[in-house]
Amino acid sequence: MSTILVRTPVITGLGELFTTHGLSKKTVVLFDEHTRKLYGESLLQTLHDEGFQCKELVVPAREASKSFSVAYRIYGSMIEADVDRSWNLLAVGGGVIGDLGGFIAASYFRGIPVIQLPTTLLAMTDSAIGGKVAINHPLGKNLIGFFHLPELILIDPSYLKTLPQREIYSGMAEVVKYGFIADEPFFNFLDLHFSDITSLKEPFLTEAIKKSAFIKADVVEKDFRETDGLRATLNFGHTFAHGLEKLAEYRYLRHGEAVTIGMVCALFLSYNLGYLDQQSLERGLSLLKRFRFPKGVVKRRFVAIDSELLLENMLSDKKKLDKKLRFVLLKKLGEAFLLEESVDESIVLKSIDDGRRFFSGKEAC
Template sequence: MSKIITGTPVTSGLGKLFNSHGLAKKTVVLFDANTRKLYGDSILKTLDEEGFQWVELTVPAREASKSFNSAYRLYGNMIEADVDRSWNLLAVGGGVVGDLGGYIAASYYRGIPVIQLPTTLLAMTDSSIGGKVAINHPLGKNLIGFFHLPELVLIDPSYLATLPEREIYSGMAEVVKYGFISDRAFLSFIDNHFSDIIALKEPFLTKAVKTSASIKAAVVKKDFRETGGLRATLNFGHTFAHGLEKLAEYRHLRHGEAVTIGMVCALFLSNRLGYLDNGSLEEGLAILGKFRFPRGVIRRRFRDIDNRLLLENMLSDKKKLDKKLRFVLLKNLGEAFLLEESIDDEVVLTAIERAQAFYSALSVKR
C-alpha cells in the first residue's frame, strides 16, 4: 500500500524520502496552471536543492484537461525530454492533476511510479489515495483508466489556506462521507467541529484529513480492485452525483457539491427501502444541511431539473453493472453496504423528489 505522509512542510527531506522508497531522483513534475503559480517555484527549488533531475509539465486548471488530447501532448513532452522507465511522476494538484498524472504514469513505458502531492481537501482525503486513475470521455467521467497505486502520498494541510471556501466545502463532502460509511464517532466529530474544519482550524483540520485518509487507505488495502463490494462503499452518493455532474457538463457543479446532493438522495433512498430509520435520516440530513452552495447552484443544478432526466444520466455512470445502477446505502450511520439487487425506477425517482423537497425547505429556512 501507499505510504501516506502528513506534515508541514511535507516536501522537507524529499531526496532522502525518495531514496528510502526506492524512487530515483528523476521526476516529471505535473502541475496545473494554478498549482504552478502557487507552489511551483518552491517545489522546483526544493528539487534542485535535493539534487533531483526534473522535467516540468503544466496543464490548464480545468476538468477538460483529463482527456486523451492532454495525455497525448504530455507523452510527447516526456519523450522529447528523454524520460524513460527509470523516472517517476510527481502530481501536484487536485483531482484533475492527480487523475491525469496517475493515468500518464500508469501508461507511459507501461508504467512508472507516481507520487501524489494533493493540494485540495478533496484530493488529500480521497482521490490521491486509492490508485484509481483515469481520464474522461465525452460520454462519461473517468471511464478510461487504470488501477495504479501511488508510491507516496504527501499531504500538507497548510496548502488548503490558498483555496476559496467553495473548494473547502467541496472537499468536505468526502470527509463527511467517511463518517457516514464506516465511522460513527468520526461523523459525530465532524458534526461537532464542522465550522472549525471549514475554517481550517487546528487540530480539527489535520484530524479530519488524517482520519479520512486512513479510512480510505484501509478500505483500498482490503479491496483494491473493488471485487468484494467493500471498496464500492466509498461511492456513497456518487451514483447520483455522477449523473448530476454529467447534466452540469462537468463545469457548473463541483464534484464535492454533486456528492453532497448525492448523499442526501442516498439517505432518502436508504430510508425509503427500510434500511435507515427516521431518526438517523434526520441526523444525517442535519449534517448535510450545513453545506453551503453558491447562490442559485442548488436551484439550477438540482431542484429545478427533471428527476427522470437525472436518472437517465445516472445510467451512463461507470458504477452500473449489466446496465443496472448500483447503489451504496446505509443500514446505520457509520455502516454502509452495496445493494446488489435492482431497484424499481420509481423508488429512485421518489428519493430524488424527496431530496429536492429537502433543499427547497432548506432554502426557505435560510
C-alpha cells in the first residue's frame, strides 16, 4: 500500500525518502499553472539540491485538462525527453492533476511509479489516496482510467493557506464523510472543531487530515477494487452529487459542494427507508448545516431544480450497476453500508424534496 506522510515542510529530504522507497531520482514533475506559480520554484530547487533529474510539465488549471488530448501531449513531451520506465512522476496539485498524473503514470511504458503531492484539502483527504486515476470523456467524468496506487502521498497542511474559503469547505465535505461512514468519534471531533478546521487552526487541521487520509487508506487496503462493497461506502452522498454535477455542467458547482448536498439527501434517504433514527438524522443535518456556499449557488443548482430532473441525471451516474442506482446509506453515525436492492423512486424523490426544503432560503456567509 501507499506510504502517507503528513508534515510541514513535507518536501524536505525527498532524496532520502525516494531512495528508501526504491524510487529513482529521475522524476517528471507535473503541475497545473496555479501550482507551478505557487510551489514550483521551491519544489524544483529542492529537487535540484538533492540531486534529482527532472522534467517539468505544466497544464492548464481546469477540469478540461483531464482529457485524452492533454494526456497525448504530455506523452509526447515525455518521449522527447527520453523518459523511460526507470523514471517516476510527481503530481503536484488538486484532484485534476492527481487524476491526470496518475493516469499518465499508469499508462506510460505500461506503468511507472506515481507520487502524489496534493495541494487542496479535497485531494489531501480523498482523491490523492486510493489509486483510482482517470480522465474524462464528453459523455461523463472519470470513465476512462486505472487502479494505480501511488508509492508515496506527501501531504503538507500549510499548502492550504493559499486556498480560498470556498475550496476549504469543498474539501471539508470529504472529511466529514469519513465521520459519517466509518468513525463516530471522528464525527464528534468534527462537530466540536468544525470552525477550527475550516479556519485552518492547528492542531485540529492536521488531525482531521491525518484521520481522513488513514480512514480512506484502510478502506482501500481492505477492498482495493471495490469487489465487496466496502470501498463503495466512500461514495456516501455521491450518487446524488454526480447528478448535481452533471446538471451544473461540471463547472458551476464544486465537487465537495455537490457531495455536501448529496449527503443531506442520503441522510434523508437513510431515515425515510427506516435505517437511521431521527436523533442521528438531526445530528447529521446539524453538522452539514454549518457548510457555506457562495451566495445563490445552492438555490440555483439544487433548490430550484426539479427533483425528477435530478433523478434522471443520477441515472447516468457511472456508479450505477446494471442500470440500477446504488445508494450508500447509514445505519447509524459512523456505520455505512451499500444498499443492494432497488429503491422505489418515490422515496428517492421524497428524500431529494426533503433536502431541497432543508436548504431552502440558505445563503452563504
